[in-house]
Amino acid sequence: MADVYLNEKFVGEVQDTQAFVKQVRDDRRIGKLPETLNVFFDEVNRDVYLDNTKGRCRRPLIIVEDGESKLTQEHTKKLQNREIKWKDLISQKIIEYLDASEEENSYIALSENELTKDHTHLEIGPNIILGITTSLVPYANYGQSTRLNRGSKTQKQSLGLYASNYLIRMDTDASILHYPQRPITRSFMHDIAAYDQHPAGQNVTIALMSYKGYNMQDSIILNKDSVQRGLARSTFFRPYTTEELRYAGGLVDEIGIPNKEIKGYRSETDYRLIEEDGIIAPGIEVKEDDVIIGKTSPPRFLGDLEEFSIAANVRRESSTVVNHGEIGTVDMVLVTENQEGNKLVQVRLRHLRAPEVGDKFASRHGQKGVVGAIVPAVDLPFTTSGIVPDLIFSPHSLPSRMTISHLIEVLAGKVGSLSGRYPEGTSFSSESPELLRKELFSFGFREDGKEKLYNGITGEELEATIFVGNMYYMRLKHMVANKIHARASGRIQLLTRQPIEGRARGGGLRLGEMEKDCFVAHGASLLLKERFDSDRTVLYICEQCGMLAVYDAYKNRKFCPRCGGNVEINPIELSYAFKLLLDELRALGISPRLKLKSKY
Amino acid sequence: MIDEYINRGVPEPLVRGLVKEAEDVKLTKAEIKKALDRLENEYKDAYISPGEAIGVITAESFGEPGTQMTLNTFHFAGVAELNVTLGLPRLIELFDARSNVSTPAMEIYLDKAYTKENKDVKKVASLIKETKFREVASEFVINVLKLQVEVTLNKKNMADLHITEAKILEALQSGLKGVVVKQSKDGIIVLKPSSVEEDLKEVYKLREKAKECFIKGVKKISYVIPIKIGNEFVILASGSNLAGVLSLKEVDATRTITNNIHETAEVLGIDAAREAIIYEAEKVIKNQGLDIDVRHIMFIADLMTNTGKVKGITRSGITGEKESVLARASFETPIKHIINAALVGEIDPLDSVIENVIVNQPIPLGTGLPSLVAKMKNARI
Incomplete structure (x- = not known):
């Protein structure tokens, strides 16, 4: 029951x-x-x-x-x-x-x-x-499971031909690889997922060796000649959008060249690129702070300002400008309407991204790294048959990670490119490495895939034989051009007078508490002070009461609001953040006093 | 010659040790002197330079491996042995000098006579383990009519624990105050409250109290396992009672330790507590497969014990004793410290590191420590 x-x-x-x-x-x-x-x-x-x-x-x-x-x-x-x-x-x-x-x-x-x-x-x-992306990893059953996870994760970040109609799309942060290739070492999922229609990488010749220390810690060396031939070249697209919004009271935004009378008018040079309709034309090269869509908005608080302000009822500047630190070429301009019937303008910028030092690359086995150097082919090692690797990969990336599949792919790629076929790398039912080796041998190569290499600079034979072969490499979407960040001086926060945060706004790079501890541990006292000088202020202190005094630069007169002018008043230098702390304590009813003492 | 080096600051054991070794291998006087010179140089080379930020270096030496520790903390659950808190939680507990250790434990070494035979060790172990009345009884019955508790004894357990009925009676009499303990003819132990106002509630309470009544062993030691380390037996105990265990004559008092720092300080003194801190911290670090120089641990242990009392690195311990208001406020509970400082009008001399970072002045460490004083002839200011 x-x-x-x-x-x-x-x-x-x-x-x-x-x-x-x-x-x-x-x-x-x-x-x-x-x-x-x-x-x-x-x-x-x-x-x-x-x-x-x-x-x-x-x-x-x-x-x-x-x-x-x-x-x-x-x-x-x-x-x-x-x-x-x-x-x-x-x-x-x-x-x-x-x-x-x-x-x-x-x-x-x-x-x-x-x-x-x-x-x-x-x-x-x-x-x-295995899932769809994980099945794309060849020889996955020869690798470690954690690396397999990473391998399938990095594949999602690779640049390729993500959609064949990319030219008429407005995707944010989209990139297109210029010469994507189908992988030599394949798995069944490549057929099922029609990977050949949207490949996301290129077959490169790799050598497993170190090169002058420029491929330490997972970094890789690229062949400059290969790069100039178009290896891993991509285009980055960035769309900018603006809309003619409608506000209460029948007021609307206006897309066009802003009038000089408006509030927040930029300089004329900033508007030089836009045409009469207020929109930039395709083909124009732009850099940061250039206006690409001119727009004005109605005043924010209608009414209350009218009585007092002379510049009553002026419109505000609300143009779309190129982001901080970006450059590009206008690729496409789209003028349309949105669902509410408002005018919608989208401008897509395009920027050619040849690989540079710091760009991220990965194989399909969770082996990712950044470019450490781009070396001319003449300086790179070459094999007896004159082959120069496109990419040099550090052998130190292998033992601890145990990605045997990475090595087998190199072998399979080599056999595939010699025989003109696509070796089967499907997990659990792949072509056996032993047979691949035999086939490689039949082509007149060493069975283990190693080759004699010659130093590209001196021409001397390298003492060790080097593992050389072909494998599929992907360029990942993390590019230095989008991440590089440095600042000398710039905008500061109102409250603390410390630099503002964020790369997009031209902010500073924070030297945090633990970084501070490092300076302290090194005893680098004055360097530490210098690093924290961003909010340095000079305060005049009344020696009698220990409170802030006033320095009147115009009359060159110092006085204490409490003790008058006949007291000793001296300047001290300290961080504005500390002054703020003292002020906040005063607001709490605590009266901190500063007692001055000569340092020497 | 020896005194000469000692007077120059080389530690006596080092000098004497070297000389002894040198004499053993029959070095000449001149050679010994050369060796001693070398020793002095090496020793002075190992000095820490004035202005070295030893505190921060120690903190970083713990902090960096500490980040690796957090992830693999409770990996030891389910191991048949004693389960002792290890990893970061234990390290925090240790350096905070908490008085309640989350898993109190002892390593009890035995007198030579008892370490050979398994049988002897088991006997000592049963002496140490705290036995409660519950463990030697098979049944607790409340007789509602007579308002008394009747307990049937478990003979087998008694034999295992080497306890006689007389002993139990004796222990009950001293352990349960205001209770009449009797044994009936059929061996049943009868407990009856001696107070005049008898009621059932009292009897219930008595039963629960009787279950936990101490019979024999060392109090607080709840569990013991004998373990063979090298070629001798050692008893690992969960629960800690150093004074109680040391009072047993079968125990080797010179080697027995507990993981409770406060107890060690109380029973054996502050130097023992310092050693205990070092031992316990090293145990955690070794267990995690990490490598932190002992001198960092020794430094922390020194700081925690140099006042003669065990003090943790907390706002109520060492950090709370800092002179600077700003330094204390930047550690924990800033509002409390600032208010208290304001109430008494504390003065912060800005003598140490954090204060100077806050006001952005050069810190008195490293290159910021020395200053140049020029002596000027006929100076006119």
Whole structure:
């Protein structure tokens, strides 16, 4: 006797639970019950759950009957010949989908040769433990799982041909790789996901060695000639948007060349690029603070200013300008309307990004690094056949991370490029490295993929043989051009008089508490003071009462508001933040006094 | 010759040790002198320079590996051995000098006579472990009519713990005040409140109290395991009672330790507490597979104990004793420190590091410490 629940609702009771569950399964398989229905018998509480709701995670499995897989050789042959499809397998009840709870009642074999009479299902393949992006990693079963995670994560950050209609799109922070290539070492997912239609990397020749210390700590060396030939070259797109908003009282924004009378008018040179309609034209090169869309807005507080201000009712400047530190070429201008019928203007800037020192690259195995140097090909090592690597990768990145798959890909890439085929790198069913080695040997190369290299500068033979091969490398979206940040002087905060925060606003780089501790630990006393001088102020202190005195520079007179002019008043230098602290203490009713003493 | 070096500041044990070694290998006088000169140089080279920021360096030496520690803290759950808090929580507890250790534990070394045989060790272990009445009783029954508690004894447990009925009676009599303890003919122990106003509630209370009544062993030691370290048996105990354990004659008092710093200070003195801090901190660091120079730990231990009392690095401990208001306020509870300073009109001489960072003046450390004083002839100012 067991309770039966359909979609979490009690519907009745059954006597023979096993027979009932079997009946439900059989009925589902012959099509009497919907294919989406799953049944689960809870052996602990002796309840039967039938579930047909949306949002359950279900996965396909091959049905097993009497220890025999229902998927036969015949089916696989037909599948290969494209006579039948996945759909047919489901309708023929060779494959069914189980949800998480029905899985609990099943006995699933991992491979066909371990099937017994007790098994109910067979796993389609070991590959299905991997997701879509993870399946794109070749030879993943040779690597460490954590690296595999990172590998699939970095693939999502790679630049490529993300959409074929990118020219008419307005995506924020989009980049296009100029010459994307299909990977030589492939996995089945490359076919399924039509990766060749939107590839996201390039096949490069790599050498596994160090080069003058410029590839320490995961950095890589790029071949300057390769870069100039277009390796990893990309274009960065940045759209700017503005809208003619409508305000209460029938006031509207106006896109056009702003009038000189308006509030916050920029200099004429800033407006030089916009045309009569207030919008810039495609093809013009712009730099930071250039106006690309001229716009004025109505005054913010209508009415109350009118009586007093002479410049009553002036419009405000609200143009769109190029962001701090950015340059680019106007790529496309779009003038349209938004849903409310307001005029909408979008301008897309484009900027060519050739790889530079500091740009991030990664292979598909969680091995990411930044460019440490871009070296002319003449200075790079070359093989006996004159091949110069496009990229030099540090061997120190390998032992602790144990990404064997990275090495096998190099080998497979080498074989692939020599034989003109695409080696199969699908996890668990890849071409074996042993066979790859034999094939490599047949091409007249060393079996282990190593080659004799010659120093590009001196021409001397390198003592060690170097592992050289081809692999797929991706350029990641993190580029120094978007991150580089430095400041000498600039805007400060009103309250603390310390530099403002943020790269986009031209702020400072904070030297935080722990960084301060480093200066202290080094005993670099005066350097520390200098670093914290950003809010340095000179205060005049009345020596009698220890409070702030006043220095009247115009009359060259010092006096204390409390003790008068006949007291000793001396200037001291301290941080404005401390002055603020003292002021705040005063606001709390505490009266801190400064007692001056000669330092010497 | 020896005194000459000692007078120049080389530690006596170093000098004497070297001379002894040198004499053993039959060095000549001149060679010994050469060795001593070398020793003096090496020793003075190891001096810390004036103005070195030892405090910050120590803090960083703990802070950096500490960040790696936080992640792998409670990895030891479920191990059959004694579960002792380790990792960052233990380090914090140690340096804060908390009086309540989260997992009190002792390492009890035994007198030589008891360390050979497993049997002997087990016997000592049973002596140390605190046995409560609950453990030797099989049933506590409340007799509602007679308003008394009747306890059936568990003979097997008694035999295991080497306890006789007489001993139990004795322990109950001294442990339960205001209770009449009797033994009936059939071996049942009868507990009856001796107060005049008997009621059922009292009997219930008595039963619960009797369960926890101390029978034998050392109080607070709740669990013991004998473990073989090298070729001798050591008893690891959870719970800590140093004074109690040391009073047993079977225990080697020279080596037995507890992980409670305050208790160590109380029983063995402040120098022992200092050693205990170093030992405990090193244990945590070693356990995490980290490597921090002992001298950093020694420095912290020195700071915590140099007043003669164990003080933690907290706002109520060492940090709270800083002279500067600003320094204290920048550590913890700034408002409290500023208000208290304002109430008594404290003066901050701005002598130390943090204060000078706050007001942005050169800190009196490293290059900021020395200053030049020029002596001018016929100076006119």
